[in-house]
Amino acid sequence: MPRVGATARAAMPAPPPRARAKKTAAPQDRLSTRKLYFRRVKRSLKPGLWVLGAVSVLIVGGELVRSLPSVRSAPVPAPVAAHHGGFGLAALAADVGLRISKVEVVGAQTVDPALLQAAIGVQPGEPALGFSLGAVRARVEQLGPVQSATVERVLPGTLIVNITERDAFAIWQTGGAGGAPPRFVLIDKTGKVIEGQDAAAAKRREPSLLLLTGADAPQNAAALVSELKAVPALASRVSAAERVDGLRWNLILKDQALVKLPVAGEQDAINQLGALQTSMQLLDRPVEVIDLRQAGKLVVRPYPAAPPPGSAKDSHT
Known part of the structure; x- marks a missing residue:
């Protein structure tokens, strides 16, 4: 195939430029006035919604704490x-x-x-x-x-x-002097009065509650009850305790026998009485007073014997 020279190539006419296809312009979407209004409202609400969400999180989070x-x-x-x-x-x-x-x-x-x-x-x-x-x-x-x-x-x-x-620990009797009626209140283990409680109802619920008398009885009751619990044979028979002159206790048993405890050595006296109950059932006998106030000495006073039938005293009564 014959080659075309440079001169011939120069003489050949150049091809006409291709015409570029014009892009058809998309029709403009003109928003109506109503759509523009709602779009602006939506944009203005976004910050408020974020704030409301943050407040809700703070409320719930803080409330959980x-x-x-x-x-x-x-x-x-x-x-x-x-x-x-x-x-x-x-x-x-x-x-x-x-x-x-x-x-x-x-x-x-x-x-x-x-x-x-x-x-x-x-x-x-x-x-x-x-x-x-x-x-x-x-x-x-x-x-x-x-x-x-x-x-x-x-x-x-x-x-x-x-x-x-608060657990009821004992019943404390106050008043009763000068003809005034006595008042019964509940106390806790620390000796504080439990207000707003019915002592009689508490006694029905817990028959073992001890009745106390004496101005400083509540403050000293816990020590006494602890000492009595060490001798169950005696503790089960005690119904009341009287604080005497702020120094010592008198115990009133369920059969109305009176036990006089000493000022010092209270626990030793209670232990002694427990030992006498074990050895000779002293608390089962008809005794009126058991006096333990003197260390190492026991004084027992029985109930007076009933006069024999046909005696002068009996015929007089």
Whole structure:
């Protein structure tokens, strides 16, 4: 095939340039006035929705912490009405369904129900976040029979109050001087009076409760009861104990026999009496007084013997 020279190539006409296809312009989507308005509203709502979501997280997160049992160091609150506000986060939470629907009380056996409800101060239907757990606990612990309490809020609407009551240790008789009627109150192991309790009802529940008399009897009762428990044969027969001049005890047995304990060596005297019961059943005999006030000496006074039938005394009576 013959080659074409450079001159011939130069003489050949150049091919015409290809025409570029023009792109068809897409028809413009012109938004209506209504669509533009709603788009602007949607954009303006986004920051508010983020803020509302953050607030909701803070509410739920903070409440999970506060719903744990209240700590002992919670400050003493103001009156009940000050903690039931209907504004702020509590009102917002109530609007979304966080309201008290049930109040559960655990461990309250002897507390007056009406007084307990008044101390809790929370009613079904109130905002679940509208009160302080520490405030409820402090009010409940002010009730006489309550030793301690814990308060727990379980979302969305349950309040749980756990109560530990003070154990009744003995019954203390006060008053009775100058014609005034005696008063019977319950005391705990520390000697403190348990207010708001019926001593007679407690005695029916626990017949073993000891009856005490004497101004300082409550403060010294725990030591006496501990010493008596070491000698069960005697402890089971004691119904009352009288504190004499703030120095010593008289024991009144169930058969009305009187046991006089010494000022010093109280435990030794109790042990001695227990040994006499084991060896000779002294407490089963008709004795009126057993005097142990002098160390190493025992004085027993029996009941007076009944006069023989037909005697002058018997015929006179």
